[in-house]
Amino acid sequence: MEVSNSCSSFSSSSVDSTKPSPSESSVNLSLSLTFPSTSPQREARQDWPPIKSRLRDTLKGRRLLRRGDDTSLFVKVYMEGVPIGRKLDLCAFSGYESLLENLSHMFDTSIICGNRDRKHHVLTYEDKDGDWMMVGDIPWEYESYISTCSLTCSFIISDLNRCFCFSMFLETVRRLKITRPERY
Amino acid sequence: MNYFPDEVIEHVFDFVTSHKDRNAISLVCKSWYKIERYSRQKVFIGNCYAINPERLLRRFPCLKSLTLKGKPHFADFNLVPHEWGGFVLPWIEALARSRVGLEELRLKRMVVTDESLELLSRSFVNFKSLVLVSCEGFTTDGLASIAANCRHLRDLDLQENEIDDHRGQWLSCFPDTCTTLVTLNFACLEGETNLVALERLVARSPNLKSLKLNRAVPLDALARLMVCAPQIVDLGVGSYENDPDSESYLKLKAAIKKCTLLRSLSGFLEAAPHCLSAFHPICHNLTSLNLSYAAEIHGSHLIKLIQHCKKLQRLWILDSIGDKGLEVVASTCKELQELRVFPSDLLGGGNTAVTEEGLVAISAGCPKLHSILYFCQQMTNAALVTVAKNCPNFIRFRLCILEPNKPDHVTSQPLDEGFGAIVKACKSLRRLSLSGLLTDQVFLYIGMYANQLEMLSIAFAGDTDKGMLYVLNGCKKMKKLEIRDSPFGDTALLADVSKYETMRSLWMSSCEVTLSGCKRLAQKAPWLNVEIINENDNNRMEENGHEGRQKVDKLYLYRTVVGTRMDAPPFVWIL
Numbered sequence: 025m026e027v028s029n030s031c032s033s034f035s036s037s038s039v040d041s042t043k044p045s046p047s048e049s050s051v052n053l054s055l056s057l058t059f060p061s062t063s064p065q066r067e068a069r070q071d072w073p074p075i076k077s078r079l080r081d082t083l084k085g086r087r088l089l090r091r092g093d094d095t096s097l098f099v100k101v102y103m104e105g106v107p108i109g110r111k112l113d114l115c116a117f118s119g120y121e122s123l124l125e126n127l128s129h130m131f132d133t134s135i136i137c138g139n140r141d142r143k144h145h146v147l148t149y150e151d152k153d154g155d156w157m158m159v160g161d162i163p164w165e166y167e168s169y170i171s172t173c174s175l176t177c178s179f180i181i182s183d184l185n186r187c188f189c190f191s192m193f194l195e196t197v198r199r200l201k202i203t204r205p206e207r208y
Numbered sequence: 209m210n211y212f213p214d215e216v217i218e219h220v221f222d223f224v225t226s227h228k229d230r231n232a233i234s235l236v237c238k239s240w241y242k243i244e245r246y247s248r249q250k251v252f253i254g255n256c257y258a259i260n261p262e263r264l265l266r267r268f269p270c271l272k273s274l275t276l277k278g279k280p281h282f283a284d285f286n287l288v289p290h291e292w293g294g295f296v297l298p299w300i301e302a303l304a305r306s307r308v309g310l311e312e313l314r315l316k317r318m319v320v321t322d323e324s325l326e327l328l329s330r331s332f333v334n335f336k337s338l339v340l341v342s343c344e345g346f347t348t349d350g351l352a353s354i355a356a357n358c359r360h361l362r363d364l365d366l367q368e369n370e371i372d373d374h375r376g377q378w379l380s381c382f383p384d385t386c387t388t389l390v391t392l393n394f395a396c397l398e399g400e401t402n403l404v405a406l407e408r409l410v411a412r413s414p415n416l417k418s419l420k421l422n423r424a425v426p427l428d429a430l431a432r433l434m435v436c437a438p439q440i441v442d443l444g445v446g447s448y449e450n451d452p453d454s455e456s457y458l459k460l461k462a463a464i465k466k467c468t469l470l471r472s473l474s475g476f477l478e479a480a481p482h483c484l485s486a487f488h489p490i491c492h493n494l495t496s497l498n499l500s501y502a503a504e505i506h507g508s509h510l511i512k513l514i515q516h517c518k519k520l521q522r523l524w525i526l527d528s529i530g531d532k533g534l535e536v537v538a539s540t541c542k543e544l545q546e547l548r549v550f551p552s553d554l555l556g557g558g559n560t561a562v563t564e565e566g567l568v569a570i571s572a573g574c575p576k577l578h579s580i581l582y583f584c585q586q587m588t589n590a591a592l593v594t595v596a597k598n599c600p601n602f603i604r605f606r607l608c609i610l611e612p613n614k615p616d617h618v619t620s621q622p623l624d625e626g627f628g629a630i631v632k633a634c635k636s637l638r639r640l641s642l643s644g645l646l647t648d649q650v651f652l653y654i655g656m657y658a659n660q661l662e663m664l665s666i667a668f669a670g671d672t673d674k675g676m677l678y679v680l681n682g683c684k685k686m687k688k689l690e691i692r693d694s695p696f697g698d699t700a701l702l703a704d705v706s707k708y709e710t711m712r713s714l715w716m717s718s719c720e721v722t723l724s725g726c727k728r729l730a731q732k733a734p735w736l737n738v739e740i741i742n743e744n745d746n747n748r749m750e751e752n753g754h755e756g757r758q759k760v761d762k763l764y765l766y767r768t769v770v771g772t773r774m775d776a777p778p779f780v781w782i783l
Contacts (some may be wrong), residue, residue, distance in 0.1 A: 073551055073583060073610050074285045074667070076342070078368050078396065082477075082501050083554050 101200040103131050103145075114194055119164045123147075127202065135202055146203050151196040159200070164193050214239075218247045227252045246270055253277065254687075254712050256294060256318065257737065260770045261302030272311045273337075274303070278318035280715050280764055281665075282690055284342060287717055287762070289743055291777045297324040298775075304331035312337040312363075319343070325350030329357035337363035337391075344370035348378045348397065355381035363391035365418075373399030380405035389413040393420035395444045395475060403429045411436040420444025423477040428456035434463035442496075443467075444475035448483065461486045474498035474524075481509035491516030495543075498524040500550045511536050521545045521576075526552040527561035527583060534566035538573025546579040551610060564591035571598035579604040586617040587644055592626025596633035605630055606641035612668035612693070615645040622646055628653035631661075641665040651675035655682020666691040676700035680707050690715040698725030705732045713766035721760050729765070730783035737772060739764045740781040 070080075102109040110130060117123045120137060124147065128135045137147045137160035147159040221244055224230055234244040250273040253259060265271065278294020296318045303310055310332040320343045328335065335358050348371065354364065355378055379402045382389075389409070394401075401424040410416060410433050418441060421430065425446035434440065464470075470490050479502050494517050499505065503526065510525065511533050520541040527549050529537075537544070547570060549562055562584045568591050570577065578601050587609050607627075615622055623644040631637060631654050638660055642650065646669035654661065655678035662685050670676065676696040679689065680703065689711065697720030708714060723740070730738040741762035772782045 070286045072285070072612070072667075073554070073608055074282075074665075075550060075583075076284050076368060077286065077370075079500065079550060080554065082503055083552060 097194060097197075099197060099199050101127065101130075101202070103202045104204045112200070114197065120160055120193075123159075127200075131202060133202075143205060145205060147200060148203055149193075149200050150198045152198060156201070159193070162193050162196075214243050217243050221247055225250075249273060250312075251275070255766050255768075256296075256299070257773050258712070258766060258768045258770075261299045263770065265302065265306045265308060269306070269308065271303075271308050273314075274299075274310065274312070275314040275316075276318060277316045280317075280690065280713060281688065282692065282715055282717070283317055287692070288764075289741065289777075289779065290344070292741065292780060293773065293775055293777070294318040295775060296320050297327075300324045300328050300331070304328075309334055311335055312339075314339040314341075315343055316341040317343065319345040320350070321345050322347055322350035322353070326353040326357075329353045334360060336360055337365075339363060339365040339367070340369050341367040342369060347372040348374045348376050348399070351394075352376060352378040352381040355379070355386075356383065359383075359386070360388055361386065362388055362415075364389070365391050365393045366396055367393065369396050371397055373397050375399040377402055377405065379409060382409050384412070387412050388415065390415050391418040392416065393418065393444065395420040395422050395446070395477075397422045397424075400424045407432055407436065413437075414439070416440065418442035418472075420475060421446035423447045427454075427460060431456050431460040431463050434460065434467060438463070438466045439469055440467055441469050442472040442474075443470060445473070445479075446475055446477055448476050448479040457483060457486065465489050468493070470494070472496035472498075474501075476502035476505065479504050481505045484509055484513050487513065488516050492518060495519055496522040498522075500524040500526055500548065502526070503528075503552060507533050515540055517541060519543055522547075524548040524550070526550050528552045529562070531562055531566035531569070534562060535569045535573075538569040541574060543576060544570075544574040545576050547574075547577065548581040549583055550581075551583040551608075561585065564588050567591060568594050568598075571595040575599075576601075578602055581606040581608075581641075583608045583610060585610055586614065587623060587626065588616045588618050589621060589623055589626035589629075590616075590618070592623065593629040596629040600633040601636065602630070602634040603636055604639040605634065605637060606639065606665070607643055608641065609643040612643070613645045614643075622649070624649040624653065628657075631657040636660055639663040642669055643667060647671050648675040648678070651678040655679050658683055660685055662687040664689050666694055668693045670694045670696060673697055673700035673703075677703055680704055684710075686710070687712045689713075691717070691719060693718040695720050697721055698728075701725055702729055702732070705729060708733060708736055708765060709767055711767070713764065715762075715764050716760075717762040719759075719763075721763055723758050723760055726760055726763060727783055735767060735769070736765050737768050738783040739776070740783065741779060742781065743779050 097114045098111050099114055100109045101112050112126075114123070117126065124135055124137060127147065131145075134144050135147050136144045137158060148156050149159050150156055217240070221230070221233060224233060227250070230244060230248060234241045245267050247270065248268045249270060251264065251268055251271055252275045253264070254277050256276045256278050276296065276299060278296075279288050279292060282288060283292070294317060296315055304327055311334050313328065313335075314337075320340060325346055328338075330353075338354060338361075346369075351364070351371075354361065382405075386409075392409075392413075401422060403425065406425070407429070410419065416437050417439070419433070419437060420442070421433075421444055423446045425433075427448065430445060430448075434443075464486055467490060471493060473487065473494055473496070476484075476499060481504065484505065491513065497514070497517060497520055499510065505528075507528050507530050510529050514520070514523075514533070514537055518540055521543050523537065523541065523544060523546070525548070529549070534549070537547075549566070552561065562582070564584070564587045567580075567582055567584065567587075570580075571594065577599050580602065581604075584607070587607065616626070624647055627642060627646070627650050631640070637658055640654070640658065640661060640663070642665065648671045651670060651674070654664070661683045664679060664683070664686065666689075673696055675694070676691070677700050679686070680700070692715075696716065701716070701721055702725060726738055726740060730736065740760050741764060742760075776782055
């Protein structure tokens with residue numbers, strides 16, 4: 025039952041492949057294995073620890089929200105036109121806002137999501153289907169806390185659909201790309 | 209006493225309310241037995257298969273309140289298949305056929321259907337109180353019949369049930385004339401709630417003391433509800449997501465201040481932690497706080513809240529509070545009697561949220577503590593010895609170290625001595641759950657010292673049959689023994705068959721018990737139901753001799769006066 029902690033730094037430059045870690049994402053479909061729940065080592069038993077189903081379900085639902093522990097989801101981030109990318113642990117962020125803040129800092133430019141804008145870089149991502157999408161349309165996580173936000177970094181306020189039929193950003197993202205303003 | 213007329217004796221008996229005492233009275237002599245049975249209004253049946261409704265009604269024809277329990281305790285942890293049994297319908301049908309004036313029904317771990325709820329609602333004019341705990345099999349349609357037909361409904365208390373929510377209008381089925389509600393708890397419903405109907409219902413229920421909402425009741429509705437019901441004593445908050453500057457939040461703050469009778473708080477199923485401060489003004493009155501579902505609230509916010517709760521007697525919390533948080537509890541909550549600390553990390557990711565230090569701090573700081581359930585990552589014998597010294601008054605002591613077979617993390621020894629200290633010091637101990645690395649030695653201690661022990665839960669413990677034998681021979685008051693993943697086998701099972709007549713039930717799963725052992729037991733004890741639960745079709749139990757050595761996956765045996773039950777599903781084999 026011992027599980028080793030994966031590395032906790034949330035960004036690193038990648039010229040060539042970094043040290044492999046259990047939850048590292050890569051270009052191929054191994055991304056699905058970075059989701060802690062599906063890794064056989066960490067799959068939870070249904071009958072241990074001895075807690076009631078209701079509590080078990082509640083805890084499963086919030087698994088993604090834990091902070092400062094060994095959940096991590098490393099994805100590659102490229103700035104369009106720059107051949108060398110960075111690596112980012114998406115689990116270190118609480119939502120789109122902090123992601124954008126961090127990226128803007130990392131690439132030293134202003135980055136937004138959602139709006140087409142002549143001035144700002146726009147953040148896009150490749151999802152598990154291989155399509156390039158605008159970041160911000162879908163909820164960040166399963167039990168995402170809804171909030172309004174400022175205009176420089178708008179993301180869509182979506183309804184907490186209790187049927188949970190959205191796919192969440194963290195589940196579907198494979199890698200990020202920061203596009204140049206002129207493209208849009 | 210026999211010189212008094214029956215009515216006088218009966219009047220004396222009215223003052224005797226506990227089930228144990230009334231059972232004792234009925235054994236004194238024939239005349240007392242007769243008087244007692246006609247005056248008994250409340251009956252508790254710990255195992256619904258130990259007796260049948262016909263015999264119950266023959267003995268207690270004036271029954272008004274019935275408590276029934278169905279599935280064994282380990283059903284809570286997915287160890288018992290859903291279709292195993294515990295159906296309430298035959299009971300309700302029998303009660304309806306007799307003309308008993310049923311007023312209260314309390315069910316735990318039973319299968320309830322909409323049909324049974326409908327029948328219940330139509331059959332008993334004075335029905336007042338329905339409490340369902342960990343039940344399943346019904347939908348909100350069943351609730352609608354209860355709401356619509358029970359004219360004098362006082363309590364509708366749904367605790368942790370699996371209810372199929374048809375998102376119907378069950379709340380609006382309460383007629384406008386219904387003003388008698390005292391308890392309304394629907395926190396376990398997953399679907400949407402008709403907020404208008406709910407508010408109207410609360411507004412016309414001046415006696416409402418306990419209101420527990422589900423996650424579909426948002427903040428602004430909560431504010432309005434609290435304005436309607438300032439007399440509330442027990443509140444379960446549903447969804448608590450909100451914006452601290454919004455008008456709703458300000459209204460809520462104002463409403464909360466007026467709830468001066470509020471003593472118990474729970475829920476916070478989805479919570480914005482920084483808004484917990486709205487409750488700070490009433491915290492000094494709280495005696496009970498249940499934040500075990502508030503997975504969003506992190507340690508520091510919990511601590512801020514608890515610092516205001518000086519009168520707390522009962523606290524249920526997640527281990528995200530940490531040892532530091534428990535130290536705050538220990539220094540603040542001097543009246544604490546019951547503490548439950550649940551795990552917040554199911555994968556055991558090495559996050560040492562609470563350890564033996566938190567437990568020791570609590571034991572040192574809370575002199576009135578008598579019940580504890582503690583999930584933790586690690587434990588030491590030294591800590592348990594200290595806890596035993598600090599708190600010799602434990603009635604319930606349940607420790608769950610998350611990793612099975614984990615030894616004392618400092619000395620690498622088994623935890624025999626630590627638990628031994630607990631049972632030796634706590635002379636009133638009635639319930640005990642063990643965990644960690646344990647040998648037969650701990651059972652020797654339990655058999656020797658745990659004289660009042662009624663319920664014992666064992667998992668991944670012991671070395672040989674001797675362990676189980678120590679318990680069976682030593683614990684004279686044992687009622688419920690449940691064992692999983694431990695190396696106890698036929699020798700222990702068969703050593704003293706008459707012991708099981710003094711117990712309610714025995715559960716053994718993933719142990720060393722064999723089919724032939726169980727068969728021999730069933731033969732020796734015809735007054736026992738010996739059930740083999742075997743879900744795996746590939747392992748079908750054979751009748752042949754040599755197959756008898758096959759190990760039984762799940763064994764559940766219980767005493768009964770009505771023989772084999774007729775409603776067992778195919779995968780349950782009653783020997």
